[in-house]
Amino acid sequence: MQGQTIEGENVSLRAEVERLREREAASREILGVIGLNRSDERPVLDAITQNAVKLCDATGAGLWLSSAARDVIRLASVAATDKTEFPVGMEAERESISPMGRCMHDARTINVADIRDDPYYLDGDPTHIKMIDEVGIRSRLIVPLVANGIAFGCISLIRKEVRSFSDDEVTLIESFAEQAVIAIENVRQFCEVQTRLEREAASAEILQVLSESRSDDEPVFKAILGNAARLCGARLVTLTLVNEARTHLSYVTHWGTPLTIFQPGVTEWTINSPTAMCEVIREASIVHVADLVDSDLYRAGDETRVRVVDEEGVRAMQAVPLMQGGQAIGAIGLHWSTPKVFSESEAGLIRTFAEQAVIAIENVRQFREVQERLEREIATGQILGAISRSRADTAPIFEEILESAARLCRAPMAWLLLLNSDRSELQLAAYHGPTRRALKIGQSWPLTPDRNMTGLGQALINALTVQDEDLTQVQGYLKGEPDMVQLVDEEGLRTRVSVPLVREGQSIGAIVLSRREVSRFSNEDVRLADTFAAQAVIAIENVRQFRALETLNAELGDRVKAQVGEIERMGRLKRFLPSAVADAVVTTGDESMLSSHRALVATLFCDLRGFTAFCESAEPEETIEVLQTYHQEMSVLIDQHGGGVDQRAGDGIMVIFNDPIPVDDPAGDAIRLALAMRTKMRALCADWKKLGHRLGFGVGISFGYATVGIVGSAGRFDYTASGTSINTAARLCDMAANDEILISPRTWAAVEGTFEAESRGEVEMKGIREPVEVFAVLSE
Structure with missing residues (x-):
């Protein structure tokens, strides 16, 4: 008796070992199929359903996958010991109250010992009646396929006898479900990589064509449309562009099987047309029509929509705008022969192609603009050359x-x-x-x-x-x-x-x-x-x-001869008069201005502080160098500020404004010159100080009437001014400390409000009876 017991246990152990070996072999087989099929999950799913039937002694096994919208399930693989009533590819509604619906809704395994007890059968559901009464299915196991906590499919096992699936069998099928999830995810990732590589290759091809087709957008359009058709599986891809006035949309080109009712370069629609392509332009957004038969235009009997569907066989379309400057300038349209739900990935791909089409259009536009501009510039140059010749x-x-x-x-x-x-x-x-x-x-x-x-x-x-x-x-x-x-x-x-x-x-x-x-x-x-x-x-x-010039030249011949003598006389005049005076005489042709006359002038006197002491201690060469630099810089400023006459004596300079050349603001011009001189002299004195020369600069300005004119004798003329106003400017210059600009009361009255100055009180001046209030200029 004891021997029989031991023998029975041995048989049971051998059966268990054999069962485990079979399961391990099945797992190895499935893993091997997974390794060999990175781009297609079907062989893996078939291996899973076949091993499930064999190892669980089931009548049949099916692997179902949910749609993206999670409203329909599709039979992806089936295995059975006899003829099955459920072909691969069949679809059924995913109802949350059906056994498979509950399994995927709750993401949990459902083990039904006798489906005659299922409410669906008891309520007379036709599918369940057929499953039980006609096919003979009695027991059922449903295991969900779960990824990230969400069920997206299930494995369903059936038996034609009332025999519940054991816990070991449930565990086995749950492991198969995990392997199915791995296989499906592997294929998804592999396909994603392949798709990305294909899209990158397409983009590279388009960019290459872009670089080679700067003057013609047609090759770029063909590359874009061809890749769009291939990657999205479309039978036809079209490109339309808006005219310059934005009143019409023109059919430009296509790739694939063309529609006979539309002709590239001929067909156009008004921008307000109800067509999907025109809607894209108006709304500047993507338009999807998953099934043209199920569209308002088709139901309303729109002639174009009906012909596209019934005569051309188009069932689905997607239109993506070409955006530039915030508005649609055209559209890419994709057409399929069967209804199609569009993914966001496909929409993103077509948006990329649309952007590349816009780049091509803009590149060609700019290239043609440059070419036209060059042609026009050449034409302009030729015309100007003809004009000059x-x-x-x-x-x-x-x-x-x-x-x-x-x-x-x-x-x-x-x-x-x-x-x-x-x-x-x-x-x-x-x-x-x-x-x-x-x-x-x-x-x-x-x-x-x-x-x-x-x-x-x-x-x-x-x-x-x-x-x-x-x-x-x-x-x-x-x-x-x-x-x-x-x-x-x-x-x-x-x-x-x-x-x-x-x-x-x-x-x-x-x-x-x-x-x-x-x-x-x-x-x-x-x-x-x-x-x-x-x-x-x-x-x-x-x-x-x-022609007028030729006539004029002939008339001017004699006049030129007559003027030569006058020009020579003026040339001699310039040799003996200040440049500004000589220029005024030459310009006006009037020498009367050289005679003594009374004029309202602004007079500026300036000289160097400490120059006498400097001359006593400095070498002659140093003295000459300082004077040359000083006079050269001051001459530049005098010319820039329109000084009429300037006279020099050693380090002293006198500048007269308003005679012989009149100016609008003689007092202001004199002060502006003084400020510019002071700024320049600060820099010069700083440089001289580095050489050991301690020099400063002072300015005096007066405004008033003076006697102006030529003094001297033949061969030695000078244009100068005299009078109290001139003496006042000289005295103010003598009184000015280093870096100081002193002006007379009348000068201040003429510029008050334009410059900043402060009173230094009244002072006695040699040659002037009454004390004179003196003002020091601060800034403009």
Whole structure:
């Protein structure tokens, strides 16, 4: 008996060991499959369901995954001992009260011994009735797949007999659930990395194309749209752009299977159109339509939406705006043949592509702007060159201007017309481009009332640019006027801009640019034509002035000879008079100012403090160097401040303001010069002090009447001033301490409110009867 017991225990132990070995083998198999399948979780999930059926003696096993919205579950893998009623890929609503719904809602295992006791079966739920009564399922185990505390799927095992799953079996399936979570997470991370690498490669490709296509945005658009289609699985990706006036959205290009109802370069929509692409422009935000059939436009019978769905087979679309300067300038549209829910990751990717498209557009715009600017600068340079070469003839200049205007403004025909002297006729001065009728330079047309009402006539009358966008719609053509009918019907002109040549506010002619199709000249074209018109006016004026100059030169010949003697006389005068006086005489041609006269002047005296003592101790060379530096610096300041006359004697300087050259503020000008002198002398005295020279600087200024004029004899003239005001300035200079500027009462009265000064009281001055109040200037 005891031997039988031991034998039974041995059999049980061997069975347990075998069971454990099978489970370990199953775990190794699953881990091996996980290691081999980094980009696809399906083989791992199949290994889990197959081992679950085998090791748990189950009739079948299914692994279900929840949708992103957590409202639907999908069967991702199934294994069964016989034919299953549940194919991979089937979907069911995730109800929170169903067994699987409760399992995922609560993130807990549910073990049902007999599902006949389940409320769903008792309530007559069709699915549960079929499971039990038709398929024969009786026992069920549901284990959640949990990540970060949230269940996103489950493993479901079934038996066709009432036999509850044991605790060991539950533990095993829970371990399988953990392995499924690892596999799914591995694949998710691997796919994320792959997606990121693919997107980085796409961005690198687009950036490479961007760098190679500075003058053409089409290759960049193709690269962007192609990568968007590939990475998002779209059948068609389109690009649309808003026109300059922001009134229409144009279909520019596409990648993929095109829609037959839309043509790149032809199809356009008004910006207020109800289409999704126009809505993107208006709202400047992404538009998602997961199912076009389930959209308001389709239900309302919108013709375009219905044709896109029913004829072209498009079911889902996403449109992303191209943003620049806070507004949408276009959109990228992605189209799918099946309904599609869009992820934020996909939206972010398309936003990146949209940003790159904007960069491409801006790069090409800037490149073309630079190219156009260079072309226009070259044209301007050529015209200016023609102007400089043709000083006596306008014809070569006009030809250069019209050739440049026609080429840069894309106008096959260009005319330059000039008004005659009485403004009664227009004459053809130059023309460029093929013409269907005979034209001759100098040909003229009278300015009749009818012609004055045309765009050209109005441009001449008002001196303003006038554009006729469609000549078939102007009054002259509609009335059958011969000139307009000939221009339109015979010459084939449709669009015309008339740019007046304006001189001194009045038109003297016009440049007329024409196109043989209805195509409005842009604002930039008009601005460029204005520039050409201005250059034509310059050329006309240059030739006029050149011819007038030739006439004038002939007339001036005799006058020049007569003036040579006078100039020589003035040259001699400058040798014996102060420069300012000589310049005034030469400028006015009037020597009477040199005679003695009475004038209201401001007089400035300045000299160096301690100069006499310095001369006694210094070497002659040092004395000369100090004087030369002093006079040189003071001369610069005197010239800068408009001193009329200055005289020098040793270290003394006298400067007169208001004669012979009148100034507005003689007293103020004298003080401003004194302040500038003081500032400069502070620096000079500091430098001299380093050399051992102790020198200072003082200034005296007076304002009053004095006798001014030339004194001396032939060959030795001097222009000077005398009088009490002059003596006062000299006495004030003598009284001034180092760094001090002393001024007379009348000087202070003339500048009070402009400068700061303080009274030093009344002082006695030699040669002046009454005491004089003295003021020291502080600052301006």
